Amino acid sequence: MTESLPLSDLPPLADVHCHLGENLARELHLAKGGSVRAVVLTAARAEEFGEIASFCAADTRPRLIPAFGVHPWYALSAPENIEALLDRMFDAVSGGALLGEIGLDFARPKEEHTAQRALFRRQLAYAARRKAAAVIHSVRSAEEVIAEVKKPRPRPVFLLHSPRASADQVRRLAELGGYFSFSAHALAPPRKRMRAAAAAVPDDRLLIESDWPSGGDSPADIADALIPLAELRGIPAGELARRVWENSRRFFAAAGVS
Numbered sequence: 685m686t687e688s689l690p691l692s693d694l695p696p697l698a699d700v701h702c703h704l705g706e707n708l709a710r711e712l713h714l715a716k717g718g719s720v721r722a723v724v725l726t727a728a729r730a731e732e733f734g735e736i737a738s739f740c741a742a743d744t745r746p747r748l749i750p751a752f753g754v755h756p757w758y759a760l761s762a763p764e765n766i767e768a769l770l771d772r773m774f775d776a777v778s779g780g781a782l783l784g785e786i787g788l789d790f791a792r793p794k795e796e797h798t799a800q801r802a803l804f805r806r807q808l809a810y811a812a813r814r815k816a817a818a819v820i821h822s823v824r825s826a827e828e829v830i831a832e833v834k835k836p837r838p839r840p841v842f843l844l845h846s847p848r849a850s851a852d853q854v855r856r857l858a859e860l861g862g863y864f865s866f867s868a869h870a871l872a873p874p875r876k877r878m879r880a881a882a883a884a885v886p887d888d889r890l891l892i893e894s895d896w897p898s899g900g901d902s903p904a905d906i907a908d909a910l911i912p913l914a915e916l917r918g919i920p921a922g923e924l925a926r927r928v929w930e931n932s933r934r935f936f937a938a939a940g941v942s
């Protein structure tokens with residue numbers, strides 16, 4: 685069980701990983717009065733791009749930042765013309781967008797892996813070309829993700845969300861410029877590996893996410909992610925909140941979103 689932190693006592697926060705879901709509007713409304721300033725609304729399938737763009741175009745608080753991309757789970761049904769589709773979305777939004785959710789998930793059936801690899805490479809190359817930050821999902825694939833993010837020139841800014849990686853892999857990804865985001869539910873004990881990964885993230889690369897609607901956290905209670913992180917890193921939650929907000933601002937600036 686995590687105790688909730690009163691949002692009013694906290695510095696601004698950003699939820700860097702949230703998806704569309706049935707009650708998203710209600711959750712965002714709940715987040716509105718608190719200190720949540722920005723939420724990254726992340727696509728998993730191309731079919732969601734339009735809805736995400738319209739959500740983000742509405743004048744809302746917190747600020748909604750779109751992420752367009754095709755998740756590895758949908759690699760087999762990804763549109764042929766993904767780059768053209770991404771171009772259309774990136775050109776249409778004001779204030780910038782992220783590229784995601786992309787990645788490699790080798791817990792999925794082996795028949796999907798070849799399509800996943802091809803799609804990940806194409807979208808990473810797109811991120812580099814567009815100077816967009818990549819939001820990466822990685823399961824049983826950390827070594828291959830490390831190898832792939834090294835390839836594109838210029839190397840895109842990237843963020844590993846709920847990274848399934850060892851402490852050593854986290855350090856190597858950080859050396860490549862990576863940011864890392866964690867939710868309260870992904871850090872609930874035992875989750876030994878995820879907790880070790882969170883402890884290994886350099887101070888200036890740590891971000892928080894709800895990963896709503898999976899797992900039970902929401903943008904409205906994003907502050908809950910600070911509790912296990914503060915505990916793991918041995919610093920007060922308020923101080924951690926300030927660092928994480930600084931990191932969010934730096935990440936968004938590097939990603940070209942305003």
Ligand SMILES: [Zn+2]
Nearest residue numbers: 701726785895
């Ligand atoms: Zn996700």
